Amino acid sequence: xxxxxxxxxxxxxxxxxxxxxxxxxxxxxxxxxxxxxxxxxxxxxxxxxxxxxxxxxxxxxxxxxxxxxxxxxxxxxxxxxxxxxxxxxxxxxxxxxxxxxxxxxxxxxxxxxxxxxxxxxxxxxxxxxxxxxxxxxxxxxxxxxxxxxxxxxxxxxxxxxxxxxxxxxxxxxxxxxxxxxxxxxxxxxxxxxxxxxxxx
Amino acid sequence: xxxxxxxxxxxxxxxxxxxxxxxxxxxxxxxxxxxxxxxxxxxxxxxxxxxxxxxxxxxxxxxxxxxxxxxxxxxxxxxxxxxxxxxxxxxxxxxxxxxxxxxxxxxxxxxxxxxxxxxxxxxxxxxxxxxxxxxxxxxxxxxxxxxxxxxxxxxxxxxxxxxxxxxxxxxxxxxxxxxxxxxxxxxxxxxxxxxxxxxxxxxxxxxxxxxxxxxxxxxxxxx
Numbered sequence: 001x002x003x004x005x006x007x008x009x010x011x012x013x014x015x016x017x018x019x020x021x022x023x024x025x026x027x028x029x030x031x032x033x034x035x036x037x038x039x040x041x042x043x044x045x046x047x048x049x050x051x052x053x054x055x056x057x058x059x060x061x062x063x064x065x066x067x068x069x070x071x072x073x074x075x076x077x078x079x080x081x082x083x084x085x086x087x088x089x090x091x092x093x094x095x096x097x098x099x100x101x102x103x104x105x106x107x108x109x110x111x112x113x114x115x116x117x118x119x120x121x122x123x124x125x126x127x128x129x130x131x132x133x134x135x136x137x138x139x140x141x142x143x144x145x146x147x148x149x150x151x152x153x154x155x156x157x158x159x160x161x162x163x164x165x166x167x168x169x170x171x172x173x174x175x176x177x178x179x180x181x182x183x184x185x186x187x188x189x190x191x192x193x194x195x196x197x198x199x200x
Numbered sequence: 201x202x203x204x205x206x207x208x209x210x211x212x213x214x215x216x217x218x219x220x221x222x223x224x225x226x227x228x229x230x231x232x233x234x235x236x237x238x239x240x241x242x243x244x245x246x247x248x249x250x251x252x253x254x255x256x257x258x259x260x261x262x263x264x265x266x267x268x269x270x271x272x273x274x275x276x277x278x279x280x281x282x283x284x285x286x287x288x289x290x291x292x293x294x295x296x297x298x299x300x301x302x303x304x305x306x307x308x309x310x311x312x313x314x315x316x317x318x319x320x321x322x323x324x325x326x327x328x329x330x331x332x333x334x335x336x337x338x339x340x341x342x343x344x345x346x347x348x349x350x351x352x353x354x355x356x357x358x359x360x361x362x363x364x365x366x367x368x369x370x371x372x373x374x375x376x377x378x379x380x381x382x383x384x385x386x387x388x389x390x391x392x393x394x395x396x397x398x399x400x401x402x403x404x405x406x407x408x409x410x411x412x413x414x415x416x417x418x419x420x421x422x423x
Binding site for chain 1: 298299311312313315316356357358
């Protein structure tokens with residue numbers, strides 16, 4: 001059996017900055033106010049050439065956050081999803097410096113703005129606890145992958161700009177799209193995350 | 201055989217002779233039965249930035265509509281005579297943002313949505329902002345014909361010079377004051393802000409009585 005390699009792909013030519021992915025992520029995973037596992041970044045806002053891109057943890061190949069983590073709490077699953085163990089995390093923030101996408105988030109705990117345990121996108125795949133257990137939901141949010149479902153953000157994307165799933169499949173969808181419409185400004189982040197050329 | 205496959209042009213010739221458009225069998229008819237303007241005509245707004253055009257393109261005559269007077273014509277005439285546009289040089293219009301719906305009472309009470317848009321704001325062109333020393337994200341007073349509102353400035357080229365735009369989903373502030381304490385316990389939305397409808401003013405559609413929330417004048421200054 002060939003195991004899927006889960007990836008995200010955001011087609012910046014399609015994103016309309018509706019923030020449905022952000023809202024759906026927060027609702028599905030009960031992410032508290034101030035923590036953004038996913039966000040939509042807009043450049044040249046209000047000017048010709050305005051572009052938006054939905055960004056979260058890209059679940060990198062050979063994830064730089066995992067290399068930087070001093071307690072080795074970040075691991076890659078068989079599906080290629082990068083998860084972490086909040087029981088081990090010490091909230092040092094090294095992963096934030098290592099991440100090319102600004103994915104790791106930290107709740108503010110205690111005085112002097114000290115950081116709590118890191119929180120980030122789990123590809124809706126929970127954490128190391130038993131799948132879909134209440135303790136897993138409490139710490140990491142939903143585990144849709146264990147239920148055979150894809151991440152909520154991509155499921156609700158109104159323009160199908162944000163694609164999630166097996167890398168080979170979503171890469172194929174994007175390639176067909178670029179060939180059909182005749183242009184593609186790139187699947188932003190793909191090269192940094194997966195060390196491969198942008199599929200177009 | 202149809203006009204599109206008749207290469208001899210016969211069908212087209214006969215159709216044109218009878219006043220028909222050859223690619224259809226009907227004449228376009230622009231007549232909205234029962235409306236004051238059966239064919240749309242230009243009418244200047246009640247408070248217009250071009251008062252010299254009002255005599256040529258006035259709004260509808262004063263009339264009793266349903267059970268109420270609609271005094272748009274008199275209000276427009278008075279605005280021209282008092283040269284209101286001199287004190288209010290910017291066009292003011294309103295619209296919606298994707299996070300909220302309607303007056304926003306419900307959507308501003310939703311924590312996922314409220315977090316995405318936490319401040320009432322007005323979009324203003326960089327040229328207008330520079331003239332008034334307004335900074336992006338700074339507080340400004342938007343003054344309308346009847347009222348004023350304290351909002352944050354979003355300096356953007358999305359609005360042309362001379363135009364100010366505000367979303368209409370906010371409420372709970374009045375005259376720069378947060379009135380959260382006046383809400384019954386537990387009913388206050390997470391995010392409050394000035395209501396854009398305080399800046400809009402007189403004007404009613406002659407057929408439906410719908411208010412005029414889209415076109416008026418305002419002035420802006422840094423708060």
